[in-house]
Structure formats: C-alpha cells, structure tokens
Amino acid sequence: MTHTNPTASITDYTASSGVPHAAPGAAPAEVAAASTGSIPLPPPPASPGSSARLVLGIVGIVLLSIIALFVAVFLIAGLGVNAFALGGVLALVPLAIVFFGIRWIDKWEPEPRAAVVFAFLWGAGLSVLLALIVGAEIDNVINSMGGPGPGYEFFGAAVQAPIVEEVGKGLGVLVIFWAARKHFDGPVDGIVYAAWVAGGFAFTENILYFGSQLIEAGGVDGSVVEIFLVRGIMSPFAHIMFTSFVGIALGLAARRASALGALGYFLIGLIPAILLHAFWNGALFFVSNFYGYYVLVQVPLFVGAVFLVRFLRHQESKLTFDRLTEYSQAGWLHPDEVAVIATAQGRRQAIAWARSRGKGAEMKRYLQGATRLAFARQRIITGRGRSAATVDEARLLPALVDDRRALASA
Template sequence: MASYPSSPPHQDHAAGPRPTGAVPHPRWWERKGVRATALATLLAVSGAVIAALVREQTGTEGFLVGLGLALVPVPLLIAAFRWLDRVQPGPWRNLVFSFAWGACAAALIAIVANSFATRWIETATADPTGADTLGATVIAPVVEESAKAAAVLLVFLFRRRDFTGVVDGVVIAGVTATGFAFTENILYLGNAFGTDQLTGTGPGLTSVTAATFFVRVVMSPFAHPLFTVLTGIGFGVAAVLAPERGRVRRVLVPLAGLLVAMAMHAFWNGSSSFGEYGFFAVYAAFMVPVFALVTWLAIYLRHRELRTVRTELGVYVGAGWLAPPEPFALGSLKARRLAKEFAAHYGGKEAERAVTAYEAYATSLALLRHRARKGGAGADFAVRERELLDGLWERRGYARAALAYAAQVTTPMWRPPGYAAPMAPGAAYPYPPYRC
C-alpha cells in the first residue's frame, strides 16, 4: 500500500507564509453583524409591508388561499436549483437571502413602482386600457427584472467567494425569481379567489382560481426564474473574466443579460395581445424551447465543472496533497455520493460531514486554479489556495479512505500503480468489494 506524508508537503506554487501584522479594525458600519442585522431588518420590514398590501387587495380569505396555492411549486423549484448546484453547493444563507429578497424587497418595489407608473400613464393619457397594456409590457418587465437583479448584484459584490461562475449565477437568480413569483402568485390567486366569491362560482374547472392556478403554477412556474436566470448568466460570465483585462466586459455582460431578461419578460407579458391563442403560441414556440435550451446549458456547465475538477487536481496529487484516486472520485457525482455513504457507515455523521467538506474544498480549489490559469483569479489567489489546501489536509483522515473506495467501485478496472484502496479490517460493507 502506498504511503503518504503525515505533514503538509512543501509546494512551490502554493502560498507562502500567511501575512502577519496588525489587522485594521473595521469601522462599525463595516462589521458583518451590523450589515447582517440591517439587511435582515430591511427584508423583514419589506415582507410585512408587502404582506399587508397583498392582503388589502385580496382580503384575508383570499390571501390565505393564495398563500397555500402559491407554495405548491416553491419546494420543487428550490430543489431543482439545489440539484443543479450539487458540484459546488453554495451556502444556504445565500439562497435564503435570495428567496427573501425576491419575495419581500423585489416584490414590494415592483408592486409600488408598477402601480405608480400605470396610474401616472393613465392620468396623462386618459386611456386606462392603454395604460394597463403599457404597464404590463414595458413598465413591469423593466421594474421587476431590475429589482430581482439587485439580489444577484449584492451576492456578486459581497459574497464574491461564493460566486465563481455561471452555475452560481443561475442558482442565485433562479431562487430570487422563485421568491418573487411566490409573492406574485399569492396576489393573482387571491384576486382570482375573490372573483369567484363575487360571482358565486364554486370550486371546479370553470372557476377563475382553477384557471389561474393552471396557467401560473402548472404551465409556467418557471417563467420568472427563466427570465432572471438570463441576468444570472451575465453575472456568471463576468465572474470568470480576468479582473485586469475585462473591466468593461464585467459591466457590459451582466447588463446585456438584464436587457435580454427584460425583453423576454415583455414578450411573454404581451402574448395575450397576440390574439385568442397568442399565449399558447408563445408558450409552445418560444418559452418551452428557451427553457429547454437554458436547462441544457446549466446541466452542461455542471458537467464541465466536474471535468475541471478531474483535470485541475492532478497537480496536487503530484505535490502530495491528494491521493491518486481522488481527482477521479471528486469529478464524479456517483463517486462523491458513495464516498459519503462509506464515511457515514464507518465513521458516522462526523465522518460524513468531513467528507462532504473535503469534497467542497477540493471543488473550490480546482475551480480556483482553473480561473487562475485563465487569468480570472484575484490578487488573493495564493492565500485562498493555501486556505483550501489546509482545509483538505485537516480532513484527509476520513476522506482518503472513502474516496479511494468510491473510485474503486465506480471504475473497478482502474488502479494506480502500487496503490490498494483501504478497507476497515473485518468490516462487512453493503457495497461491492474492491476489485484488484
């Protein structure tokens, strides 16, 4: 069996000693606790105000009915975006912030700005129908997509380490739009329920509530996420551009994504004016193909991340930081899952958490090195690289055995020269044995 060093190996391309010296004391408004408290207060106040406004429009009963029906697609959409982010899962705090911003702050901005603009146009033109059409096809897309894009911008600026590529942009944008659509659906479904109450229409296929639920929740739950994902792609491309060589592009690419999102949103909102079957024509000929294309792109990018992990980690094997089977195992979702199950079986939850963290550190390290080779790493590359390497080294005890097992099971014919995957003595593990 191959032996590995018991202390971190020396590595020429890794960071040197950590910088020493006095760390400047942050001013009170720069402290994380102050900023987090301010942000949480802003979102809480926005949520309370938007809930009061929606309840005023729908009534208490309509609000509760709309709330229950609007919740239906939320877990499915969040799970889909979380599944897409499996290679390098972002922290939950970013997803919670994104959903809350979309459901509270962005929704409040949209409902106030849209109402004000539509009423101003109606007063100026004395044409209520034209004002509503202009509000839906021009004002609403600009206001709503800008409000949702603000969440992506905030994560991009203040959580830069968590925003490393297009997949991160897609996930943050999609979760933000899911929160926005959740609040908007409460309003539409609550109003539809109120209409049924006024007309005496009971529950059934002919009710306005059923029709609204079918169109917004069954047919097009992905509409708002799809629009805002285009903005997220723009920010994701900006995240991988070289800071020194792409300053203009780092501004123009997200702006282009935002403009495309606005245009697509306007086209979707205007579909009802294209005739009796305009909505269904736009849905079938435009929305579904674009949704399929964006979905394919997101999955392709996730697979490319896995290939990057496999190729970039090889240098750390040669330097002694990683064991030979690890780049392959870390570049396979199946092997990662088996490694965590192996660790949980032999070491319990502690071992499983260690392997999960090891996989996350290794993925971040591979993507960091990939950006550095492309000229997209920041000035703190060496410090960040050393942090990730130290994080791997601290968790290698559980991770190396688990990843070696996973590599052997997923590729039974592959075996590095002189290497035998470890196995607990006398243990009976419920997975196929190693093949030598």
C-alpha cells in the same frame, strides 16, 4: 498506486501512503518541490474584511426581512387575511418545485445559506416593492393624462412589467456579486442567485395572483384551478429563466471584469432577460390556443434552459478536475481522488461508500471542501481576489487533510 474502485482510493491509500503536506498558498510547482515529509501547516490568516462583510450581511438580511414583512402587510390589506393565507398555501407548491430545481443546479458547489436567504428576501420583498412603487407612479401619470387608453393592458404586461421587474430582480443579483464575490465563481453561481431572487419574486407575485382570483371567483372554482395550473405547475420556472440571463452575464463578469466593469455585463444580461419576459407575456395577447403555444414555445425554451445548465455544470466539473489535478501533482491528493471529486458518478459512489460505513456527512464535507479549494485555486490563477483566495486556500488545505484522516478511519 492504482485502484479499480475509485471510492476506495479516498480512504484506503491515505492511511499508509504518507501524502505530503506543503505550505498553503504556494503555487503547485512550489508545492511539488516540497519534501515528502510532513511540513507543519501554519494557522490560516484571518480573511481581510470578513467581520465587516458579516455585519453588513446580517444588516442586509434584517432590512430585507422588514421590507418583505411590509409587502406582506400590504398584500393582506388588499386581499384580506383569508385570500392571502390560501393564496400563500397555493404559492408554496411552485416554490417547492423551484426549490428542488435550484438544489439540482447548485449541487456541485452549494452557495452560502446567508447569500441564498438574502437573494430570496430581495426577490420576495424589495423587487416586489419596487415594481409596486413604479407601477403606481406610472398609473398616476397615465391618470393625469386622461386615463388608460387602448393598448394599456398590453403595455403593462409586455413593456412595463418586463423592464421594471427584471431591473428590480437583476439589481439583487448585482448586489450579491459585489457583496459576496468570493462566492460568485461563474455562470452557474449566477444562475443560482438569480433563481433565488426570481423564485422569491414569483412566490409573492403568485400570492397576489392566486389571492386576487380567489376574491374574484368568491372561492375556489375552475378559474382558480386554471390559474394555479398555469402559473404554479406549468410555468414555475418562468421568472427564473428570465433573470438567469443576468446571472449568467454576471457569472462571466466574475471571471473577466472588475467590480465596476460588471455593470456592463449586468446591462448586457438585462437585454435578453427583458426581451424574453416581454415575449412570454406579450405572446399571450396574440395566441388563441394557450396550451398549443405552451407546447410549441414555452416547453422548448425550458428544455433549452435545462441543457444550458447541464453544459455549464459540466464546465464546473472540468474546472474542478483541472485545478485539483494541480494539487494531485503537488502531492496533496491522489490521482484517484481527483477522478472521484470531479465527476458526478464518482461523487455518488463515494457518498454511497461512506454512508455504508457511517461517514456520509464527513464525505459530503470532504467533497465540498475539495470543490471550494479548486475554485479558490482558480481565483488565485486568474488574479481575481488573490489575497482572499490565498487565505481560503490556506484554510481549506489543512481542513481537507483533516477530512481525509477522518474518512481513513472508516
């Protein structure tokens, strides 16, 4: 059955075509051999260890919240309430820019909110605390050796900060990889988690920079405006670009390595993260025209990062198409549905069509469920967390059928 309008195929044919139901967890070839009649779906089994992971996730978020609160108190003690508050308000601007940027990256298969909150709190709290502790210890060692000498400022910016900060941020991405690996499907997911960790770190760091400049200037003046322009408007994604190398490396590890083997990928990802961070900071000591340097170096780096993300998102789209095509061949989906679910244009048209019929939320849930199903199938095929992925498939397939029935009534 062929439809010229891809959005219509999602609902029009489901009401009358009698799409077959097959046993969840079966391989596509086995599903294809199933009868075209309706086969009752057993209830999905409980995910092994899900309760324990939930408890650990809650405990982790609570502990990170306490650490973030401690860091906030530390900043207030050093900056004062007024400078901290105004610096915080200014820091919300680059944070908002980062938020919308991450939403664009994470649009295809949104990550769980709990994991995102964990990532942000790790960056805003624990990563900053680690940087402060290590920095204080290094200062103690230098002071015990007679105090800072020539080149100390360059060492701090181009050597100490890149190593300490990237290790601290990267560890957060690694912890998420280990704790929520079923939601860590590839490089795009790695970039998203790295972006939230780095975005949290940059938020706290911006409060410190903006607040310190406010104190030094005695209020808002040209120097405060300039540092806000440079850090908040011109380079809000700097930390994200650095830490994304760790995220990409662990995203590749999610498809190729064991939990222990991911450590090697983590270390490999740290190398370019540290080097780019060092180049970003260190170059400022040698350029006489910052804005010229910004246009010639930093802008091309950012544009290159955008193209890389677009390429990786295209790979996600292709993976979705390939895996859902297997379900289509097995009779779970109509071929027209696959074309809708696996392309950005098809999704936009489908959501617009559903909204015109008051079914926008149902369509979004349907698209997200189908995408998660595709990634669960990928995990089954590659053997990564096969048992948990089979449980997810068993849960997602009947949910997909229910969502299609809801859309069929539009």
